[in-house]
Amino acid sequence: QKEVEQDPGPLSVPEGAIVSLNCTYSNSAFQYFMWYRQYSRKGPELLMYTYSSGNKEDGRFTAQVDKSSKYISLFIRDSQPSDSATYLCAMSGGYNKLIFGAGTRLAVHP
Amino acid sequence: ETGVTQTPRHLVMGMTNKKSLKCEQHLGHNAMYWYKQSAKKPLELMFVYNFKEQTENNSVPSRFSPECPNSSHLFLHLHTLQPEDSALYLCASSPEKGQGAFGNTIYFGEGSWLTVV
Numbered sequence: 001q002k003e004v005e006q007d008p009g010p011l012s013v014p015e016g017a018i019v020s021l022n023c024t025y026s027n028s029a030f031q032y033f034m035w036y037r038q039y040s041r042k043g044p045e046l047l048m049y050t051y052s053s054g055n056k057e058d059g060r061f062t063a064q065v066d067k068s069s070k071y072i073s074l075f076i077r078d079s080q081p082s083d084s085a086t087y088l089c090a091m092s093g094g095y096n097k098l099i100f101g102a103g104t105r106l107a108v109h110p
Numbered sequence: 111e112t113g114v115t116q117t118p119r120h121l122v123m124g125m126t127n128k129k130s131l132k133c134e135q136h137l138g139h140n141a142m143y144w145y146k147q148s149a150k151k152p153l154e155l156m157f158v159y160n161f162k163e164q165t166e167n168n169s170v171p172s173r174f175s176p177e178c179p180n181s182s183h184l185f186l187h188l189h190t191l192q193p194e195d196s197a198l199y200l201c202a203s204s205p206e207k208g209q210g211a212f213g214n215t216i217y218f219g220e221g222s223w224l225t226v227v
Contacts, residue, residue, distance in 0.1 A: 008150055032210035036218075043112065043200055043218035044153075088153070092210035097166070100153040 003027055006089055006101030015110050019076040023089035023101045026070065030091040030099075033065050035074045038086045038103065047087075048074065079108045113137040114219035116201050122225045125191060131222045133184040133201030141207045142184045143216065144176060147198040159184060160207040191226045198223055 006023045013019055021035075031052050036044035048063040050056045050072075056063045062075040072091070076083055086103040114135045123129050135142065144156040158166035159178040173195075175187040184201055201219040208214050 004152070032212075034210060034215065041221075041223070043114075043116075043202075043220045045112065046215050046217070049213065049215055090210070092208075097155050097158070098209040098216060102150055102152045 001026055003099050004089065004091065004101045007104055008102055010105040010107055012107045012109065013079055015079060015081060015108055017079050017108070019079050019083070019106060019108075021074040021076075021087050021089075021104050021106070023072050023091075024070055025072075025091060025099075027091075027093065027099075028067075028070065029093035030070075031067075032092045033063070033072050034090040034098070035061075035063055036088040036090060036100075038088060040085070044088055081108050081110055084108050112217055112219060114201055114203055114217055116199075116219035116222050118222060119220065120223045120225075122227060123188065123191065124227055125193070127191075128187070128189040130188065131186040131199055131201075131224075133186075133219055135182055135184075135201075135203040135217075135219075137203055137205075137217060139203035139205050139217075140181055141204045142178060142181070143202040143204075144174075144184065144186055145200040145202060145218075147200055147221070153200070157186075158207065165207060188224070191224075193226050196224055196226045 035048040038044040053067045060077045064073040088103045089101040142159045146154045157176045162178045177185040198221045200221045202216045204216045
């Protein structure tokens with residue numbers, strides 16, 4: 001079993017839709033959770049950072065962590081074509097290395 | 111501009127060539143990393159440097175040789191590579207070594223696309 005599972009997609013949605021991206025994990029020691037966005041042929045950029053359980057909102061983006069279910073989500077409201085990218089979840093237990101998901105490719109069409 | 115600059119952005123090399131990838135970070139971070147990204151696979155951590163000392167080598171073949179002359183610069187020397195080494199190589203940095211802990215987030219460069227022919 002992989003430590004982090006992420007559906008690779010592609011996920012195709014119309015502009016304005018609410019997008020839900022998810023990752024599941026197996027290591028209960030994880031407590032730091034991140035979402036990175038990676039545009040085509042670019043490096044990943046940090047989008048959201050959360051610690052432990054709960055929600056965090058930043059503009060159109062909401063990150064949600066459910067440690068009891070070992071499940072994290074990223075919601076994008078009012079999705080735009082500029083949101084088309086690959087979204088990587090990443091997590092760590094502290095001073096160990098970050099474990100990344102394989103990424104979900106999202107396409108938002110006008 | 112992420113504060114982490116990688117050169118070259120694209121590199122095509124033969125299996126007998128020797129080349130190097132360069133990374134420079136302008137963020138004042140103490141830890142630097144090399145990652146490999148292949149299609150549809152998670153990012154693979156290759157090497158970790160903390161205060162220019164190598165602290166982690168994740169069973170990377172010796173045909174990849176890292177060098178960290180100071181906390182701002184990182185190189186990846188390549189020799190006798192195989193076609194399966196073709197990938198995006200990402201350099202990254204973070205304030206300290208612990209990845210993700212207590213806000214110690216990782217910042218990536220744009221990557222170097224390597225094709226081995």
